[in-house]
Amino acid sequence: MMHNLKFLAAAAALVFACGCASERSGQFVPKVAFTFDDGVAEHYDTVAPILEKYGFRGTFNVIVDSVDRKKGSVTWAQLRDLDRRGHAIENHTLTHPNLAKMAESNDLAGVEREVTLSRDIIASNVGRAPTFVCYPFGAWNAATECAVRDSWQKPMCPCRRNFGEGYAPGDVTRYIEECIEKKQGIVDLMCHGVSANGGGWKPFATPEIFESYVKEVKELADRKLVKVVLYRDCEIY
Ligand SMILES: [Zn+2]
Known part of the structure; x- marks a missing residue:
């Protein structure tokens, strides 16, 4: 009898560790990744501390040529620190061009350079090679897919939803519920940005509103309706 109890306790612990103990037991639990594009300075100053306050980590897709150079961009020292704190640095190309248009005009060498040189520069500055390429403007085609995979990276799925400008409470919960519905x-x-003048595209009006958005996801995660992970870990879970 004692043996059986021990077995049951171990099995329960295992279910808990796997994150399968949804309040809707046995139901589908999507993986959620917070991603931040373009390497805006406030990603380091504001976003990362807010995510960490709720136990989350983010995936930061950087434009390599802008890092340390463009005003209002993150620095390599900051990206190394984010990596050390458990966040992920991924590849948003060298200069943020429309890769599909480049490929259509037969500039395949340019496409290759945009995804491979950026990969190497991230690897040498952060100490970890990126796993994913995030397509600028969500623009891709068969040739860009080949270039990304030939560089031993994977394309991020372009089916993403931008949150920021115009955000109202409940928006992210409704969106995630739709995703659960669609499995x-x-x-x-x-x-992109979390304050009106922070330089990001279509930003949240204030960091406080961004924090309320993170809190909404935290409530869903606490109810085990979603699991929040780095983008690169989505496929592992
Ligand atoms: Zn971008």
Whole structure:
């Protein structure tokens, strides 16, 4: 009898560790990734501390040529620190061009350079090679897919939803519920800026509103309706 109890306790612990103990037992639990594009300075100053306050980590897709150079961009020292704190640095190309248009005009060498040189520069500056390429403007085609995979990276799925400008309470909860309904396995919550003058595209009006958005996801995660992970870990869970 004692043996059986021990077995049951171990099995329960295992279910808990797997994150399968949804309040809707046995139901589909999507993986949610917070992603941040373009390497805006406030990703380091504001976004990362807010995510960490709720126990989350983010995926930061950087434009390699802008890092350390463009005003209002993150620095390599900051990206190394984010990596050390458990966040992920991924590849948003060298200069943020429309890769599909480049490929259509037969500039395949340019496409290759945009995804491979950026990969190498991230690897040498951060100490970890990126796993994913995030397509600028969500623009891709068969040739860009080949270039990304030939560089031993994977393309991020372009089915992402930007949150920021015009955000109202409940928006992200409703969106995730729609994704659960559709059995969408990976939910990419994209964001650029978190303050009106921070330089990001279509930003949240204030960091406080961004924090309320993170809190909404935290409530869903606490109820085990979603699991929040780095984008690169979505496929593992
Ligand atoms: Zn971008």
